[in-house]
Amino acid sequence: MKKALILISMGLLTSDIFAQAAASSSESTPITSKKGEMYLPQAGDWAISLDATPWLNYFGNLFHGPASTASTTFLNSNQTIVGKYYINDHTAYRFLVRLGVNSTSQNQYISSSDTGSSTFPVPQVEDKRTISSHYIGVGFGIEKRKGKTRLQGYYGMEAMIYIAGSDTTFSYGNTYNQNTDPSPGWWDWSSSTTASGLPRLTQDAPGSTFGISVLAFGGIEYFIAPKISIGGEFTWGINFQTTGQGSYNREEINSVTGADQTDTYKSGGGTTFSLDNGWNQAFGSGSASLYIIFHF
Numbered sequence: 001m002k003k004a005l006i007l008i009s010m011g012l013l014t015s016d017i018f019a020q021a022a023a024s025s026s027e028s029t030p031i032t033s034k035k036g037e038m039y040l041p042q043a044g045d046w047a048i049s050l051d052a053t054p055w056l057n058y059f060g061n062l063f064h065g066p067a068s069t070a071s072t073t074f075l076n077s078n079q080t081i082v083g084k085y086y087i088n089d090h091t092a093y094r095f096l097v098r099l100g101v102n103s104t105s106q107n108q109y110i111s112s113s114d115t116g117s118s119t120f121p122v123p124q125v126e127d128k129r130t131i132s133s134h135y136i137g138v139g140f141g142i143e144k145r146k147g148k149t150r151l152q153g154y155y156g157m158e159a160m161i162y163i164a165g166s167d168t169t170f171s172y173g174n175t176y177n178q179n180t181d182p183s184p185g186w187w188d189w190s191s192s193t194t195a196s197g198l199p200r201l202t203q204d205a206p207g208s209t210f211g212i213s214v215l216a217f218g219g220i221e222y223f224i225a226p227k228i229s230i231g232g233e234f235t236w237g238i239n240f241q242t243t244g245q246g247s248y249n250r251e252e253i254n255s256v257t258g259a260d261q262t263d264t265y266k267s268g269g270g271t272t273f274s275l276d277n278g279w280n281q282a283f284g285s286g287s288a289s290l291y292i293i294f295h296f
Contacts, residue, residue, distance in 0.1 A: 031150060037226035039150055040089070045227070047084040047092070047295040082291075084143065094158055096139030104131045110194055113174045113185035125173025127187040137162030141217075150223040157216055165208035170201050176251070176260040199252035202262055207269040211241030227295035236277040243269040 031039040041047065084092040109124045141158020174184035176198060188195040215237025221229040246267040254261050 031223075033226050039223045039226050040152070041084075041086050041092070041227065041295045043086055043088045045084075045086045045295045047086075047293050049082040049084075049291045049293045051291055080137070080139075084293075090145045092143045092145070094139075094141035094143050094156070096137070096141070096158070096160060098135060098137040098162070100133075100135040102131075102133045105129070106131075106189075108187040108189075110173070110185055110187055113183065113196065114177075114181045127173055128171045129168065129189050131166065131168045133164070133166040135162065135164040139213075143217075152221045152223070152229070153219070154221065155216070155218040157214070159215075160211075160213045162211050162213075163208060164211075166206060168204045170203070172200070176253070178258060198260060199250045201248060202251050203249040204267075205246050205248065206267060207244030207246035209241055209243045211239060213237060213239040221293065228292070229295075230290070230292050232290050234277070237275075239274045240272070242271045245269050 033039065080096050080098045083095045083097075085095070086092045105128065107126050107128045109126055111122045112125050137160055139158055139160030141156055143154050143156040145152055145154045147153055170189070172184065172186045174181060174186060176182070176184050183197045185194055185196045186200055187193075215235045217233055217235045219231055219233035221231035223229045246269065247264055248267055249262050249264050251260060251262050253259070
C-alpha cells in the first residue's frame with residue numbers, strides 16, 4: 001500500500017513538473033538587448049509619438065540635397081500630441097491632445113490718397129491685417145498589439161471631439177473724408193493689389209466649427225532600439241462637424257447721408273458628415289502617417 005502511495009505521489013509530482021515546464025515554454029521569451037534592456041513595451045509604460053517626417057527629410061537630405069535641421073514638429077499648429085499608457089503588455093490606452101492658438105499680423109505700406117497732401121515724395125500710410133485662430137481637440141482610444149518579435153502589429157478604435165474658429169481684423173491708413181479724401185486707397189489682401197473707395201472689410205469672423213470623430217486604426221511598428229520604434233498608421237472612420245453662423249463688418253458709404261459707416265452682415269454656416277479614410281486630417285494627420293515613438 002505504501003509503495004502504491006509513493007508511486008502515485010511521484011507520478012503527480014512528475015506531471016506537475018512537466019506541466020510547469022510546458023507552461024513556461026509556451027510563454028514568449030522577452031526580447032532584450034545585449035545589455036539586458038527590454039525592447040518591447042510592458043504594463044505600466046508610457047509612450048509619446050512624434051512625426052517622423054522631418055527626421056526622414058533630414059537624413060535623406062544628407063545624401064541627396066542640402067542638409068536641413070531636424071526638429072520635433074509635434075508642437076506646431078498642425079500636429080496632435082499622441083500619448084499611450086500600457087495597461088498590459090499587449091493593450092494600451094491612447095490619449096490625443098491638440099491645443100493651438102495662433103495670431104498673425106501683416107502690414108503693407110501704400111501711398112497716401114489724401115488729396116490735400118501736396119508733398120513730394122507722396123507720404124505712405126500703413127494698412128494692417130491681423131488673423132487670430134484657435135483649435136482645441138481631445139481624443140481617447142484603445143490599442144491592441146500583436147507579435148512576438150521586434151516587428152509589432154496593432155489595431156484599435158478611438159474617438160475625438162474638437163472646436164475651431166478664426167477672426168480677421170483690418171485697419172487702414174487712409175480714412176474716408178467727404179472733402180479731402182472721398183476715395184481712400186487701401187490694400188486689398190484678397191487680391192494683393194491696391195484698391196480705392198468704399199466698401200471695404202474691417203472684420204471677418206466666420207462661425208466656429210464643432211466636430212465629433214470616431215475611427216478605426218491599424219499599423220505596424222518596428223523597434224529599432226530598446227523602447228524606441230518607428231511605424232506607420234492607417235485610419236478609417238466617420239466625422240461629423242457643424243459650423244455656426246458667422247458675421248463680417250464692412251465700412252461703406254450711406255447712400256442717403258453720404259457719410260461713411262460700418263455695418264454688420266451675417267455669413268452662413270453648414271454641416272458635414274463623412275465616412276472615409278484619412279478624415280482626421282482636421283486633427284493634423286492624414287490617412288496614413290509615419291512616426292517615431294519613445295517608451296519610458
